[in-house]
Amino acid sequence: MNEKQMNQMHTGKGFIAALDQSGGSTPKALLQYGIPESSYSNDEEMFDLVHEMRKRIIKSSAFTSEYILGAILFENTMYRTIDGQYTADYLWEKKNIVPFLKVDKGLTELEDGVQIMKPITGLKDLLKKAVEKNIFGTKMRSVIKEANPYGIKKVVEQQFEIGKQIAKAGLIPIIEPEVDIHSTDKKESEKFLKLEISKQLSSLDKETKVMLKLSIPTEDNFYSDLMNDPHVVRVVALSGGYSQAEANKKLACNHGLIASFSRALSQGLTAGQTEEEFDATILNSIKEIYEASIK
Template identity: 75%
Template structure:
């Protein structure tokens, strides 16, 4: 496999722990900041906003509780990849100082709803972004699309798009996290998951034998529904998103799915705020990390 870091690959495949998603992007950054206690009147443009969110992420990453004993990987937003922590590029800081595997969110958001799904918007300059990710020692990528209804054509389109782009990413020497999220509030979530699993399996079966991907899926309605995907030889790891569940609910559901590990974003930063002392911040994050870890190792 071109350039894939073997140590990182082994860690992602068989390490104990979960993935921290620190990748809220342009659209969701103000919300992430306001939940952290930084209001919109604290910044006057995107650059100031991104500086503040980088400070928040730096604080999370540098906290003693953010430790490789519990955390296998972290997903970064492009702007975070292009910034430094203590003089090191963020991805290098994660791996060299924390032994945590760095990923990059590469999608540009969702297209409008059609056939019950939201495909990814086109990703212009993807090639250039992937080259930069390789230079920055990133291990893999993440890209999200959303399934709202159990529409077989829409779901097939979503999975085909994800794997098509995923192959382009793999060919650059990066491991793609393929994320076709099923909306947890969807009326026919279970039916969508049945169609989704078939389509993913079809795409996996068509891959050359050396191709590796990861999957990021909503926690399934039926426990252990994705166990066949977890054991597929092409799949490095299957991770779950919190998808709008509270942390407690997400952890409870996750714990009932053997081999499925967390890749939580909002559920990870729940309860953290800019005004907390470092001791309080570390304590809250430490408790959160342990509960998500415990749910991930079942």
């Protein structure tokens, strides 16, 4: 474990950039960026285009450790290079930004009000490769749609079960049980969720550390007690479909909660922008997300 990276994630000022759009969400990310599906004819071409987008973001003069603590990568990105270096090495050595890896393989169909993760085939080998590529931690996402205690318990148990495997491999798992922001009983779901997370944290070995990535809570500062748990390195928030302005406003009301935004970070960026326009747009977004994260 890289202690400098651990200290940065535990106490540093800033936020995490989520650059981990996968096969299912990549077309939407490219379309938002101004590249329609007609611009590519297969997955290989699609991933080439999205890597160019991510590379442009990472290489931007605005993308610095002054504001950004870490960045979450898609598996395909981990194997690709930026200026001759693997992406994780470029992030840490050139930008002083901690690299994470998305490891989940998507979601199952809705059952008991939730979508758990599909089996993560080849996880052991993937974690080994992540360690070899100097990745610090991982991220995996589940979704909670309804305040169903049984379903929420199932989500959290699966997250922590896999999280323990990740921790044993020498990586820090980001546990991400997202509560759908459009859920009519979101506040009730968050109560069940915090209860189940607290149970799982209390059962961890003393040495095991995790991070939590949660939807911005309905009740301000609702997750403050989780931030103080000795097993928790950091609690971060996903934008969950909120606009950048709305996500920042809600985030700023939660002391100690920092952003891990994807769509909200890349909002306004397009392939047709000049470098000056691109850098100015992302710098404005980064500064506003940063300010909301350090409240």
